[in-house]
Amino acid sequence: MTGTASARVSRPRAVLPRRDPGVPAVSLRDVTMVYKGRDEPSVDRLSLEVPAGGIFGLLGPNGAGKSTAISLVTGLAVPSAGTVEVFGRPPLRAKADVGVVSQDTALHTMLTVEYNLRYAARLRGYWGRPCRDRVAAGLRLARLEDFAGARVGTLSGGMSRRLAIACALIHDPRLIILDEPTAGVDPGERAMLWDHIRVLAGEGRTILLTTHLLDEAQALCGQVVILREGRIAAGPETPAALRRRYGGTTVTIRTGARKAALKAALAEIRAIDGVSHADAAPAAGGGSEVTVTAAAIDGIAGRVITALTSHGAGITDAVTSDAGLGEVFLRLTGFTQDEP
Amino acid sequence: MNGRALRAVWAVAAKDARVALTERMSLLQALTLPLNYLIMMSLFALAGGHDPAALVMADHGSYARQFASSMAGARTFSITDASAQEAAARIRAGNLVAAVTIPPGFDTDIRDHQAATVRVVVNNLNQDLTDDAERGMRLALDQFYQSAAPGQVPVSVSFQDQYPGGDTGYISFLSMSVVVISVLVAGLLSAGNAAAREYEERTMRGLLLAPVRLRHILVGRILGSFLISLPSVAIVMAVVALLAGDRPQHPVAAAGTALLTLAGSCAAGAALGALARDRSVVAVITRALPVPLFFLTGVFAPLSYFPPAVQWMGGLLPVHYAVVLTQWGFRGLMTGTVPLAADAAILTAAFAAFAAAGAVALRWTARIRPARRRAVSRGR
Numbered sequence: 001m002t003g004t005a006s007a008r009v010s011r012p013r014a015v016l017p018r019r020d021p022g023v024p025a026v027s028l029r030d031v032t033m034v035y036k037g038r039d040e041p042s043v044d045r046l047s048l049e050v051p052a053g054g055i056f057g058l059l060g061p062n063g064a065g066k067s068t069a070i071s072l073v074t075g076l077a078v079p080s081a082g083t084v085e086v087f088g089r090p091p092l093r094a095k096a097d098v099g100v101v102s103q104d105t106a107l108h109t110m111l112t113v114e115y116n117l118r119y120a121a122r123l124r125g126y127w128g129r130p131c132r133d134r135v136a137a138g139l140r141l142a143r144l145e146d147f148a149g150a151r152v153g154t155l156s157g158g159m160s161r162r163l164a165i166a167c168a169l170i171h172d173p174r175l176i177i178l179d180e181p182t183a184g185v186d187p188g189e190r191a192m193l194w195d196h197i198r199v200l201a202g203e204g205r206t207i208l209l210t211t212h213l214l215d216e217a218q219a220l221c222g223q224v225v226i227l228r229e230g231r232i233a234a235g236p237e238t239p240a241a242l243r244r245r246y247g248g249t250t251v252t253i254r255t256g257a258r259k260a261a262l263k264a265a266l267a268e269i270r271a272i273d274g275v276s277h278a279d280a281a282p283a284a285g286g287g288s289e290v291t292v293t294a295a296a297i298d299g300i301a302g303r304v305i306t307a308l309t310s311h312g313a314g315i316t317d318a319v320t321s322d323a324g325l326g327e328v329f330l331r332l333t334g335f336t337q338d339e340p
Numbered sequence: 341m342n343g344r345a346l347r348a349v350w351a352v353a354a355k356d357a358r359v360a361l362t363e364r365m366s367l368l369q370a371l372t373l374p375l376n377y378l379i380m381m382s383l384f385a386l387a388g389g390h391d392p393a394a395l396v397m398a399d400h401g402s403y404a405r406q407f408a409s410s411m412a413g414a415r416t417f418s419i420t421d422a423s424a425q426e427a428a429a430r431i432r433a434g435n436l437v438a439a440v441t442i443p444p445g446f447d448t449d450i451r452d453h454q455a456a457t458v459r460v461v462v463n464n465l466n467q468d469l470t471d472d473a474e475r476g477m478r479l480a481l482d483q484f485y486q487s488a489a490p491g492q493v494p495v496s497v498s499f500q501d502q503y504p505g506g507d508t509g510y511i512s513f514l515s516m517s518v519v520v521i522s523v524l525v526a527g528l529l530s531a532g533n534a535a536a537r538e539y540e541e542r543t544m545r546g547l548l549l550a551p552v553r554l555r556h557i558l559v560g561r562i563l564g565s566f567l568i569s570l571p572s573v574a575i576v577m578a579v580v581a582l583l584a585g586d587r588p589q590h591p592v593a594a595a596g597t598a599l600l601t602l603a604g605s606c607a608a609g610a611a612l613g614a615l616a617r618d619r620s621v622v623a624v625i626t627r628a629l630p631v632p633l634f635f636l637t638g639v640f641a642p643l644s645y646f647p648p649a650v651q652w653m654g655g656l657l658p659v660h661y662a663v664v665l666t667q668w669g670f671r672g673l674m675t676g677t678v679p680l681a682a683d684a685a686i687l688t689a690a691f692a693a694f695a696a697a698g699a700v701a702l703r704w705t706a707r708i709r710p711a712r713r714r715a716v717s718r719g720r
Contacts, residue, residue, distance in 0.1 A: 095550065106541070106543050106546045
């Protein structure tokens with residue numbers, strides 16, 4: 001986060017005290033949800049704990065069960081089986097602690113920006129001066145002070161999204177659920193929203209984020225879970241740990257080895273446990289380029305180099321790269337990442 | 341209901357009212373639709389009120405003039421004088437229900453105790469018009485006998501009014517049903533649109549996520565729709581009061597019935613909107629429903645005059661009881677089959693039932709419920 005961006009979106013608000021220490025923000029225990037008219041569960045025996053504080057990402061392709069999980073956490077859906085708790089309470093009793101920004105901004109487009117904020121505040125019991133204060137803070141948060149009297153229907157997508165976030169935060173919730181928060185938002189607005197989200201997390205809130213944009217998850221989330229067909233395919237772990245665990249490593253080595261030596265070395269490399277691919281191709285400027293893809297194994301680059309040098313191949317260059325979260329996602333879900 | 345709940349109710353009501361005010365077409369519709377019903381039904385009544393008839397006076401003697409005034413007194417015809425050719429042309433053109441000719445020598449024949457025949461050409465376009473013309477002529481003949489030969493007709497009929505204030509005009513009688521149906525339409529449309537709009541614009545989700553109980557949302561919706569419908573109801577009642585030509589005899593009862601009917605229709609509208617989740621569906625139902633209701637609630641005569649099947653159907657409809665109470669409130673007329681207190685109790689119970697239906701509809705649509713356990717246990 002840049003200093004400028006931080007200053008632009010931050011609010012003069014104290015960091016929220018962490019009540020109920022040790023109680024997770026969200027807890028799903030063996031939760032199954034089967035919609036009427038469907039045979040297969042949308043969420044299948046899902047157990048997940050979202051710790052209080054920080055940004056937690058829920059990833060998965062369309063139909064993986066992300067939105068169902070969110071509906072269960074917000075109390076909008078009743079599980080077929082299992083238990084859902086928010087800060088240790090049933091979801092419907094924890095509404096005052098939760099703010100939700102859904103995929104569709106769900107604002108009253110015929111009403112003004114200010115009235116939408118006022119309505120959100122009034123529904124949460126703020127009237128009179130406290131209500132006015134909340135509305136003013138919401139306008140600052142959404143950076144829409146100059147548009148207070150504008151009808152929401154006239155705002156851009158990004159402005160509407162910021163307003164929706166401000167409405168969802170009007171009551172200072174401890175848990176903020178952002179369901180695809182940057183869907184349909186241009187790159188500039190997305191960067192601002194990311195800053196926004198980081199500031200909110202910095203205030204001690206828990207943010208549960210669903211997204212299918214992997215760069216978003218990688219940039220924001222402290223921990224992520226990848227869902228597939230209603231179950232956890234991987235996680236919860238940090239994005240880096242997921243990459244290491246499921247993404248593997250690619251080692252690229254340039255060598256001047258002769259053909260026979262190269263062939264013998266490649267055979268030895270392919271025999272290393274965890275190596276999924278090893279091949280050589282002529283390199284520009286002479287020599288060969290050996291590419292080895294392997295699961296994340298400690299010291300894999302060293303073992304490849306040893307195999308080559310033991311057959312008399314000289315090494316001129318070696319590069320190791322870890323797979324991105326996108327490759328992990330692809331490997332675990334079988335889906336390609338959508339374009340942002 | 342505590343202060344926080346009241347605030348939540350008012351927040352929803354104020355928001356609904358404000359949204360309705362920003363949607364000019366909806367507002368216009370809410371204001372004009374009840375008035376449209378009033379105009380439409382009044383025109384219907386006006387068309388059947390006095391049948392146009394031409395009177396051809398081929399004799400201008402005293403008996404002929406007495407017969408003409410007897411026709412006017414029959415309260416069936418709107419009479420214009422015409423020549424034989426004009427009357428024939430107008431009845432051919434379909435502009436008259438009847439062309440009545442008082443023949444030449446009418447006075448002489450009567451003085452000489454000879455038979456005199458008044459010729460009536462009836463436009464038997466439909467049975468109702470024919471019946472009107474025949475009834476009117478018989479009434480005219482009866483009055484003519486009474487006035488031309490007093491005391492010579494041994495049998496006479498003595499009328500005594502049940503209601504001493506004079507007769508209630510047909511439009512006045514019918515307009516009470518129009519008031520009730522207009523109130524019904526206003527409430528249904530207003531609350532139905534408000535509820536369906538929340539689902540269409542997906543703002544219902546935000547409302548459900550707020551720490552507000554469903555019943556408070558429902559009460560807020562009914563209240564908001566009630567407030568936004570009040571002006572149109574007031575306009576309709578004012579127009580009807582002007583049409584009726586006098587003030588309501590029991591203003592508290594008349595206003596109370598209108599308000600209770602409006603509250604009930606707002607509750608029904610909230611249920612309808614929650615179930616339909618689509619304003620076009622609400623609009624279709626709101627337009628289709630009032631017409632059969634209108635005719636099933638004792639619009640032309642008390643329901644007890646109708647065949648048992650119609651009485652049974654009408655008795656099931658709360659609007660019938662609202663019409664009965666409105667007839668009493670405005671004109672002091674008793675048109676019901678049960679005591680007025682029972683009418684009021686049934687109307688109140690209907691409001692409670694519609695509110696309960698609204699609560700069930702809201703609850704049903706508020707949370708996604710899973711399939712039965714059988715499907716769950718199948719697993720993978």
